[in-house]
Amino acid sequence: MRPSFLLRKEFGNLAVIRGTVKYHLSPLEQRAFAGAISQGVPNIFWRFRQSFFYVVPPMLLSYLVYYTAEMEHDRLQRKQPGQFDHEK
Amino acid sequence: MYKASRFSPLASVIRHTVITLPTPVNISTWWNFGSLLGVCLATQIFSGLVLSLHFTAHTDLSFYVVIQSFGDVYYNWWFRALHANGASFFFIGLYLHIARGMYYGSYVFKEVWSVGVVILLLVMASAFLGYVLPWGQMSFWGATVITSLFSALPIIGSDVVIWLWGGFSVDNATLTRFFGLHFLLPFTVAGLAGLHLFFLHDQGSSNPLGVSSDFNKVVFHHYYVLKDLVGACFFVGPLLGLVYFYPWLLGDPENFIEGNPLVTPHHIQPEWYFLFAYAILRAVPNKLGGVVALAAAVLILFYMPFSPKTSIKGLSFYPWGKVLFFSLIGVFILLTWAGSKPVEEPYVVVSQVLSFLYFFYFLLIGPLTRIQDKLL
Numbered sequence: 001m002r003p004s005f006l007l008r009k010e011f012g013n014l015a016v017i018r019g020t021v022k023y024h025l026s027p028l029e030q031r032a033f034a035g036a037i038s039q040g041v042p043n044i045f046w047r048f049r050q051s052f053f054y055v056v057p058p059m060l061l062s063y064l065v066y067y068t069a070e071m072e073h074d075r076l077q078r079k080q081p082g083q084f085d086h087e088k
Numbered sequence: 089m090y091k092a093s094r095f096s097p098l099a100s101v102i103r104h105t106v107i108t109l110p111t112p113v114n115i116s117t118w119w120n121f122g123s124l125l126g127v128c129l130a131t132q133i134f135s136g137l138v139l140s141l142h143f144t145a146h147t148d149l150s151f152y153v154v155i156q157s158f159g160d161v162y163y164n165w166w167f168r169a170l171h172a173n174g175a176s177f178f179f180i181g182l183y184l185h186i187a188r189g190m191y192y193g194s195y196v197f198k199e200v201w202s203v204g205v206v207i208l209l210l211v212m213a214s215a216f217l218g219y220v221l222p223w224g225q226m227s228f229w230g231a232t233v234i235t236s237l238f239s240a241l242p243i244i245g246s247d248v249v250i251w252l253w254g255g256f257s258v259d260n261a262t263l264t265r266f267f268g269l270h271f272l273l274p275f276t277v278a279g280l281a282g283l284h285l286f287f288l289h290d291q292g293s294s295n296p297l298g299v300s301s302d303f304n305k306v307v308f309h310h311y312y313v314l315k316d317l318v319g320a321c322f323f324v325g326p327l328l329g330l331v332y333f334y335p336w337l338l339g340d341p342e343n344f345i346e347g348n349p350l351v352t353p354h355h356i357q358p359e360w361y362f363l364f365a366y367a368i369l370r371a372v373p374n375k376l377g378g379v380v381a382l383a384a385a386v387l388i389l390f391y392m393p394f395s396p397k398t399s400i401k402g403l404s405f406y407p408w409g410k411v412l413f414f415s416l417i418g419v420f421i422l423l424t425w426a427g428s429k430p431v432e433e434p435y436v437v438v439s440q441v442l443s444f445l446y447f448f449y450f451l452l453i454g455p456l457t458r459i460q461d462k463l464l
Contacts, residue, residue, distance in 0.1 A: 009292045011110055015302035054410040062418030065438065066425060072434045
């Protein structure tokens with residue numbers, strides 16, 4: 001029995017493609033982890049370089065805000081010059 | 089399973105959901121968090137069920153029953169550590185799952201996104217209710233602070249709070265109803281998670297490129313069953329590391345003191361996953377304003393499906409959008425830090441600026457991406 005609400009995006013009901021010939025090997029006819037290290041590891045470094053200037057500057061700025069706020073809080077916790085001059 | 093699914097509706101649903109489900113070939117690790125959240129929910133329900141067998145919801149007993157069960161009930165210490173740290177990992181998964189959704193434009197699936205935000209709200213409610221149950225100092229005072237926020241509602245505020253408390257303060261009536269609700273809500277979440285998947289499978293998963301993948305899909309089993317299993321190992325590993333070696337790393341030492349209505353802790357603060365909202369709440373000098381800002385901090389997610397549409401789904405091909413997104417991540421982390429700080433300078437001003445920047449992202453991201461669309 002096939003409930004009708006399941007007649008949605010299933011294989012055979014996905015996309016219509018014309019004028020395209022697609023070749024592929026069966027997964028059972030190829031090595032599962034081909035190139036996992038020889039191409040996969042350099043890819044890690046490539047992906048890191050591609051995203052570096054999008055991720056690192058905002059994170060650096062955030063760290064600067066955190067560091068400055070903590071330094072300022074420590075400064076305000078200490079006695080300030082002239083704080084107790086009125087008691088002289 | 090194939091033969092059975094021809095006759096059994098349940099087997100048919102399982103087959104179409106996790107076996108023959110058409111899945112894009114190129115979904116990345118960011119797509120693992122959906123299944124990881126399912127693992128978290130199952131873990132929390134199971135460990136919570138075990139803990140509930142030995143729990144008594146009474147102000148005179150809860151604190152001591154929880155402590156005593158560590159020594160007397162076999163492995164209860166393990167289940168408690170798993171449940172407490174499992175909640176933290178649940179929120180790690182939730183926030184990363186939402187971040188994926190915001191970055192890759194998954195919010196265009198309006199029904200999936202809306203159900204997801206409701207799930208987030210219910211999980212937050214459930215976590216808040218559960219934290220009250222051990223009846224430590226932070227349990228009691230956290231419950232007092234958050235339930236008192238409802239008194240900011242005009243006209244009906246004070247009556248609503250008394251109704252919520254079941255009395256004139258957080259007391260036994262509050263604890264017993266919180267236990268009942270904390271037990272009930274996860275099952276509601278489980279039902280909504282099913283609905284979330286139902287709506288998702290109507291269109292199929294999106295992918296990092298933001299384009300249709302209908303012409304290039306593979307079956308879910310074995311590819312993504314294995315990928316989700318690997319993801320689960322990487323997720324559960326650190327969770328068990330915390331459970332066995334640092335069970336109280338994310339906890340508050342104040343909660344090892346029995347809840348006392350006559351002694352207010354110096355620094356009342358929620359668990360880390362609520363700190364960003366706590367910072368936004370405290371940033372607004374007005375009580376009602378703070379409550380509105382707190383609610384808006386989460387409810388603004390409902391706005392995402394109605395934000396201006398971009399030519400390409402997601403932020404992968406919008407450089408300034410990406411910078412703004414990672415700035416939002418930085419703002420979120422800073423808000424979490426600010427929420428843990430006392431109400432002193434310069435933390436007050438920093439919280440206020442960060443709260444403004446948090447909401448400003450949602451205003452700015454639409455126009456920023458449309459400018460790029462027009463330029464190209």
